[in-house]
Amino acid sequence: MSKTIRSCAFALALALSSAVSSFAADNTPVVITATRQPTRASELLSDVSVIERDAIEQAGQSSLAELLSRQPGIQSISNGGPGKVSSLFIRGANPNQTLVLVDGVRIGSATLGTPALEQLPLAQIERIEILRGPASALYGADAVGGVIQIFTRRGQGPQTVDAFAGIGSYNTRDLSAGISGGDAAWSYSVRGSNDTTDGIKAIADKTKQPYSYDPSRSTDGFRNSSLSTALTFRPASGHEIGATLLKTTGRNWYESGPNFDTHADVAQSVFSLVSRNRLGDGWNSTLRASQSGDDSTDFSPYSLRGTNYKTTQQQLTWQNDIKIATGSLLAAIESLKQKAVSGTNFDKSRDLNSLLFGWSGRYGDHRLQANLRRDENSQFGGKTTGYASYGYQLSQALRMQASLGSAFRAPTFNELYYPRYGNPGLSPENARNREVGLVWEQGTQRANVTIYNNRVSELIVTVCDASYNCNPVNVGHARLDGTSLSYAGQLGEFEVSSSLDILNARNAESGKRLPRRADRQMNLSISRSLGAWRIGSEWQGVGDRYDSTTETRHMGGYGLLNVFGRYAMSKELALEIRANNLGGKTYETAWGYGNPGANLFAGLRYSPK
Numbered sequence: 001m002s003k004t005i006r007s008c009a010f011a012l013a014l015a016l017s018s019a020v021s022s023f024a025a026d027n028t029p030v031v032i033t034a035t036r037q038p039t040r041a042s043e044l045l046s047d048v049s050v051i052e053r054d055a056i057e058q059a060g061q062s063s064l065a066e067l068l069s070r071q072p073g074i075q076s077i078s079n080g081g082p083g084k085v086s087s088l089f090i091r092g093a094n095p096n097q098t099l100v101l102v103d104g105v106r107i108g109s110a111t112l113g114t115p116a117l118e119q120l121p122l123a124q125i126e127r128i129e130i131l132r133g134p135a136s137a138l139y140g141a142d143a144v145g146g147v148i149q150i151f152t153r154r155g156q157g158p159q160t161v162d163a164f165a166g167i168g169s170y171n172t173r174d175l176s177a178g179i180s181g182g183d184a185a186w187s188y189s190v191r192g193s194n195d196t197t198d199g200i201k202a203i204a205d206k207t208k209q210p211y212s213y214d215p216s217r218s219t220d221g222f223r224n225s226s227l228s229t230a231l232t233f234r235p236a237s238g239h240e241i242g243a244t245l246l247k248t249t250g251r252n253w254y255e256s257g258p259n260f261d262t263h264a265d266v267a268q269s270v271f272s273l274v275s276r277n278r279l280g281d282g283w284n285s286t287l288r289a290s291q292s293g294d295d296s297t298d299f300s301p302y303s304l305r306g307t308n309y310k311t312t313q314q315q316l317t318w319q320n321d322i323k324i325a326t327g328s329l330l331a332a333i334e335s336l337k338q339k340a341v342s343g344t345n346f347d348k349s350r351d352l353n354s355l356l357f358g359w360s361g362r363y364g365d366h367r368l369q370a371n372l373r374r375d376e377n378s379q380f381g382g383k384t385t386g387y388a389s390y391g392y393q394l395s396q397a398l399r400m401q402a403s404l405g406s407a408f409r410a411p412t413f414n415e416l417y418y419p420r421y422g423n424p425g426l427s428p429e430n431a432r433n434r435e436v437g438l439v440w441e442q443g444t445q446r447a448n449v450t451i452y453n454n455r456v457s458e459l460i461v462t463v464c465d466a467s468y469n470c471n472p473v474n475v476g477h478a479r480l481d482g483t484s485l486s487y488a489g490q491l492g493e494f495e496v497s498s499s500l501d502i503l504n505a506r507n508a509e510s511g512k513r514l515p516r517r518a519d520r521q522m523n524l525s526i527s528r529s530l531g532a533w534r535i536g537s538e539w540q541g542v543g544d545r546y547d548s549t550t551e552t553r554h555m556g557g558y559g560l561l562n563v564f565g566r567y568a569m570s571k572e573l574a575l576e577i578r579a580n581n582l583g584g585k586t587y588e589t590a591w592g593y594g595n596p597g598a599n600l601f602a603g604l605r606y607s608p609k
Contacts, residue, residue, distance in 0.1 A: 028441070033101075033129040033149040035360060035369065036138055036330060037321050042441050043362075045369050045389040045401045047073070047450050047484070051128040058536075058564055060578030061168050061601035064125075065117050068148065070523050070540060072448075072486040072499035073132045077516050077589040078118075080202025081596050082170070083222025083252045086118045091132055091452060092480040092505030092517050093145025097409050097429070099135070101149040102270045103244050105290040110311040110338045113142070113412040116294065119248050119268050123164065123176035123193040124228045126153045132484075133452065134407030134433045137371035137387035140334070140354055141410040144431045144456065145480075152228050152246055155180030155189035166576070166603025170219070170596065172197040174603065182232070189230040196223040203255050204586075204594030208553075214255045214262070224250035238278030246270045257301040267295040282323030290315050311340045311413070327361025330371075340413040348417050351378040352410075367391035367401075379416065380428060383408050397442040407431040415460055415472045423471050431456045445489025454480040455508075477508035495536075498524045512551050516590065518543035520557075532569075538562040547591035558587035571609055577602045 028042040029050045041048060049071050059067045065086035069076035075089045087095035096113035099106070108115035128150050135143035159181035166174040178191025202220040206213035225248070232242040249267045256262040272290040279285050297308045319332035334356070339349040356373035371387040389403035409429040416422045435452035459476030486499040501521045505514040513519070520543035527536025540560045547553035564578040577600075584598040 028444075028446075031129055033131045033147055035358065036319065036332070037328060037360075039360075041446075043367070045367055045391045045403060047132040047435070047437065047448070049130040049132075049486075051130075053126055056122050056125055056128075057576070057605065058566070058578075059122055060564060060576065060580075060603075061166070061172055061174070061599070062122075062578075062580065063118060064120050064122060067122065068117075068128070068130070070525070070538065071130055072523070073146075073482075073484050073501055074130070075516075075518060075521060075542070078593070078595060079590050080204075080220060080254065080593040081200040082172070082197045083118050083199060083224070083250065084202055084220070084254060084593070085116075087114060088117070088148075089505075089517055090130075090145035090148075091454065091482055091484075092503050092514065093431075093454070093456070094409075096412065097142060097144035097431075097456075099139055099141075099143040099147045101139075101147065102246060102292070103152055103272055104149070104274075104288060104317075105270050105272050105292050106313050106315060106336070107268065107270055107292045107294070108311075108313075109294045109296070109309065110313065111309050111340045111342065111412055111414045111418075113409075113414075116266055116268055116296070118222075118252070119224060119250050119266050120150065121176075121193045121195055121224060121226050121248065123174070123195075124152050124191065124226055124246060124248075125150055127151045132450075133403070133435060134385075134387070134405040134431055134454070136375075136383075136385040136407035136431075137373045137405060138356065138358070140336075140352065140373065140375050140385075141377075141383075141408060141428070144407040144409055144429070144454075152230065152244060153178065153180070153189050153191055154230050154232075155187045156182045160608045162605075162607045164603055164605045166601055168601030169599035170198050170200060172599075172601060185234050187230075187232045189228070191228050193226045194224070197221060199253070200594055200596055201255075202594065203592055204588070205592045208592030209255075212255045212257060214258045214260070216259050217253075217255060220253045220255060222250065222252050224248060238284075240276050242274045242276075244270070244272045244274075260301045262300045264296055264298045266297075267293070269293045279320075284321045286317070286319045286321075288315070288317045288319075290317075307343065309340070309342045311338065313338050326363075327359060327368075330356070330358035332356050338413075345419055346413075346417065348413050352376065365393035367393070367399075369403075377410060380410070380426075383428060397440055399439045399441070400437070401439065402436045403434070405433045407433070409460075411460060411472070420469075421471060423473060426460060426472060427458050427474050429456060429458050429460060429474075443489070445487075447487045447489075448485070450484045452480075452482055452484075456480065478514060479504070479506050479508045481505075494526055494528045496524075496526050498522075507549065510549075512549060513546055515547055515549055516545055516555075518545045518557065527564075533565060533567050535565045536563070538564075545589075553591045555588045555591065558585050559583075560585055560587075572606055574605045574607070575602070576605055 034046040065076040079085045100115045131147040135147045163177040176193035180189035198219045199221045203209045228246045230244045234240040247269045253263045270292045275287045277285045291314045295310045297306045299306045314337045316335045322329040334354040336352040354375045358371040360369040369389045375383045385406045387405040391401035411426040433454040437450040440447040456478040458474040461476045464470040482503040488497040505517045522541040525538045544557040561582045562580045567575040
């Protein structure tokens with residue numbers, strides 16, 4: 001595996017050195033997540049990626065976690081294939097140290113500290129922005145490794161109806177349809193989707209998961225339905241009022257002991273009301289009221305009637321963006337209320353109030369950004385976080401940049417209060433990150449090298465005594481060091497994107513590698529158009545990992561090859577085909593749990609332009 005990755009790293013370096021420009025630099029996308037203000041990607045000082053709708057459609061039957069894992073700095077794990085619990089590591093940070101937003105709204109379980117990524121269908125997503133590095137100074141708790149922001153579909157222009165129907169291996173069936181449109185005063189979108197699959201047998205090796213393995217099951221399926229709506233009214237120039245809703249419901253079958261129909265019913269919802277107003281020359285105000293919910297009920301041999309976990313997050317934000325002679329100012333206040341309920345013996349809530357400021361500016365070849373945030377938590381008091389970055393334009397195409405940032409993660413409700421487990425005396429986890437980068441941008445092409453050093457203290461770990469009484473405590477320290485290289489652009493007739501991540505994620509006290517994180521990962525994608533066809537391939541190489549904190553339960557590295565194609569039958573109708581894991585590689589991302597073998601998916605997409 002290491003020899004293969006070295007070869008691909010050489011290919012990446014060759015691609016970087018031979019890149020040729022063909023378009024103007026102002027074609028770069030506008031990004032919101034990195035500064036909380038619309039900013040061209042070419043003007044940012046952060047390590048950012050954007051996944052547009054075309055790439056989302058190209059992903060076919062891939063899950064959201066699989067799509068994200070093909071981006072620089074991100075690794076994913078899955079407990080047994082489609083619909084099973086999925087998690088992400090951004091720059092080696094724990095899954096609960098990454099913040100996920102949908103249309104600016106926090107999502108996820110306040111009991112577990114992570115969102116149900118497997119429940120978010122790609123059919124509802126317009127674009128995804130990925131911010132790598134600490135971002136608590138912008139978004140508060142949990143943004144230690146980074147932030148992923150998902151934007152749902154919107155409407156504009158003449159009314160259109162679009163639809164997609166696809167079938168594939170493991171009796172996979174995907175259906176989605178929507179209607180959208182808009183004019184100068186109104187815009188709207190309504191769309192729904194339904195996904196089902198028989199899936200695979202989640203536990204691939206019963207010797208590794210003997211207590212959960214169920215010999216009576218041959219597969220562990222998944223089904224999901226979703227609905228999204230968006231409505232915007234613009235009463236006058238510079239003013240708009242909007243509402244968005246995303247609702248998903250699903251059932252995930254998994255293994256937890258023999259001869260029982262073990263499954264979980266999961267529902268997620270995100271609702272937001274937004275008023276955007278131009279209050280003066282260069283002064284824009286955004287007032288947002290939102291609520292997200294995560295509702296899960298598990299049915300297993302240990303809970304025959306089902307165990308319910310429900311959390312809600314209600315947030316109110318007032319943000320002001322002000323243009324001044326020296327750049328752009330940001331000032332905002334936020335109020336967040338989190339509540340968790342489980343059965344009759346677990347009912348907890350907490351309040352968080354926040355104040356944040358930011359400034360970004362440019363002086364000749366110098367670029368600067370600074371952010372400061374104060375969070376007051378009703379459980380553990382106040383936390384102040386900051387971020388400062390500096391960039392210098394070495395030439396028209398080449399820029400160097402450096403940043404310092406702090407972040408924290410708030411303990412979850414389970415860690416604090418769960419009966420016979422929680423520890424109400426826990427403190428937040430803290431992080432200090434330093435990074436330097438070199439960015440080359442010319443036309444639509446971009447190459448980036450980032451070296452980062454993140455120190456996480458007061459890590460919350462579970463400690464058990466001789467009688468197996470276990471409680472979370474603040475004892476750990478982690479060292480997250482790494483180098484990330486990436487390139488994206490047009491090379492002749494080919495569209496190429498590639499990345500190489502070198503990660504050293506370790507327990508600073510024991511020196512052991514952190515579990516489930518590979519120290520090398522390479523991604524390479526190449527595609528081109530041939531008449532009515534667009535064809536391409538992807539390769540991903542992942543190094544070996546351990547599934548424990550003591551460097552035991554070794555999991556070998558692996559390489560995956562995917563191919564995809566799209567045939568435009570007309571301006572409105574296209575045939576899409578995708579084959580994942582073409583070589584039928586058997587591999588693990590979690591000890592004992594399987595992943596799909598070679599699988600094929602095909603569908604028809606009706607999408608008027």
